Amino acid sequence: MSVKIPIGPIHPMLKEPINFTFYVEGETIVDAEPNIGFVHRGIEKLAENKTWFQNLYLLEKVCGICSSSHQGCYAQGAEKVFEAEVPEKALYIRTLMWELERLHSHLLWLGVIMHEIGFDTLFMYTWRDREAVMDLVEMISGRRVGYSINTIGGVRRDIDYQTLSKALDVASFIATRAEVYEKIVLRERTILDRTDGVGILSKADAIRLNTVGPTARASGVKRDIRYNLPYAIYDETPFDIVIDDGCDVLSRIIVRIREMIISSEIIKWIVFNMPKNGPIAAKITHFTKPPENEAASRVEAPRGELFYYLKSNGSLKPERIKIRTPTLANIVSVIHMVKGHYIADIPPIVAGIDPCISCMDRVAIIDVRNEKKQLFNHDQLLRYSIKWYRKNYRWLREERG
Amino acid sequence: MVSIDELKASLGDLAKEIKTDKSGKAWVFVELDKLKKLLSLLRIDGYDHLSTITGYDDGEKIQLMYHLIKFNDKGSNDINVVTFTDRENSVAPSILDLYPSALVYEREVFDLLGVRFEGHKGLKRLLLPEDVPEDFHPLRKDFKINVEG
Amino acid sequence: MVKGGEGIDMPWGTLLKEALKNLMKKPVTINYPIVDIKVPEGYRGLLDFNISKCLGCGTCARVCPTNAITMIPSDKTRLKKAPRFELAKCVFCGSCVEVCPTKAISFTKNYHTAVLKKEELTINP
């Protein structure tokens, strides 16, 4: 992802600033080479030239979808640098935002992957349901995207009982919807034909390639930073890690749908256990200088492990900030996953890792047998793959059983 | 949480220094020529997840930090391995054979800091366009930008 | 994970039920440009600046992450300086609102930020 790749993201579905070169033999892909950096904005250098507090808003813009994860991860690291005590209520509010973000990000992704396989009906349904979450975060933070809720040493806004009860409603609503989606995904022929057995990443490969997040968990790897290296209030929160051993795109869909249900349970737990009153931020201002210090910070963003390294030199501006976004970690797995598959399977496989730089805007396909080069843009590829599946539907079904 | 004594016992005299920070995370300092040996020991020990490679130019040397995790249910460990390379002639051994995911991280460090990884085939820029000058490495401290207005 | 299960060979089975259910509900589409929407309390919209409260201290200009605020000479404040807001650069983070010692800067609920010329949004003291 992003960032630097990290950075970013792109439009998860329509045009992306990422470019892949695929090497094919006939219809089968033998190799792939990603070309990234279309959204490289030099954020790490910029961060060295802004103050610790200004960076809260800069680093939030690494990714607009997981903005709260980035800002929260940075704030968490900066608290280690400042050696600040964070009030408990602030951690609860921060975690609430993280989980709401996971809900809206997974709903968004579910719509995107359905669009990638040409199933726009479900795309419209998920994006409609996502609006419930967006309204709630707007109530809590004052903006739909880019909540800016975190600050170094806590959060910036308190939350009242009305909003908390709304959060309960939203959590139950999304949980019931997630069950409906799971039913649809597991029973619809259209979806099963395009995703079952596509984009295989075995458990051994997932561990070897250091795959992170739901992509790894869909390959049966039980790794979740929330559970393995608990931060904020996750060591007290009861929750299950969703894993599935299907290793294909279908499993990735199922894992994310079930994670939505788990997230809604976490949200309910947070609402019931949130401290009634108390401070929401430590006393650190824009003009507080940190000691010389360094810290590494990790959170589980919707797409997987997000990593920050922060170093201070005792002045108002940080010395070095390093960001590793989950999409960058998963890009090596994508290259592995597409090998041996058909050109028509590219959209669901690439979208399957939930790339924050997501879509492919221009794909070059080179046939190694006759060196013919063909350029596709994303729309043409989508149309091509739907047509191809329509044509080859019967023998494929027999082949895949 | 990893204990210092355990680490010292398993790494022997490979590590130059091992320290913990306030939150209990271990920082292992190592000479450049022993880096690969140390990482392979850690890899055997179960540190199979490379979070990323951080490059940092402190003005005199270039620091390379390898952030590793050993997943072990609730008691997972994370440690940071730190090594230094020369600023003028920045070279470091590639760890692609130990951690295949280093592919993108090494290219990123090469791109932004100009550290050449020996043994990394096809090392080229990851993020910046191909047509920038060869010695353009924005995260070096002598490259300055102006964010005022 | 159970793939298929009952109903798999009934094309459109599950989805058709869902679609029929939605047919009975009223539309979720809001009739936006004709009917104005309600924004929640605490929405971070365009900034409002009250110069009669301003001291001219310049803290807001120092904390702004995007250099959207510049201090220019003015007779109306005690320190003879006043902020000029170029809202086209604003990212609505609220740092200036937070640090202002006299609460001269505040958020409005105005979200109509589409303009034909960037200068339309500048607030001069």
Add this chain to the structure above:
Amino acid sequence: MGVISKIKRWAFKRSLWVFHMNTGSCNGCDIEILDVLTPRYDAERFGIKLVGSPRHADVLMVTGPITKKSLERVKRVYEQMPEPKYVVVVGTCGSTGGLFQGSYNTLGSVDKLLPVDAYVIGCPAKPEAIVDAVAKLIEKIEKGGK
């Protein structure tokens, strides 16, 4: 005013086709643009449609501060669009550089490169504001701008 230009303007009024391009934005504005097309806002009511090729588009919607790698592409896309064409910039970073002013890899604002007809400020802009921008653009076309 000739009959043809009258017909052209009438045709434009209710069917602006939009080509959306990310030139280095954080995805925040992009998901809000997409949001405008989904059930809550449903911009297809006004004939606004996202198209997959610049050759079919009337409006280029740019998000982001134009990174060096996307510079050539955005130029090429703009050249491919048929006349008359309009450019709408969504988001603060595309309008003025926003948080990325001074970066070594971004150009800053889109209007250094292309003639811009409307700006939507916000980080990211609210979907209602994006609808507003298109409404203002239609108004401008009706008055005979460009």
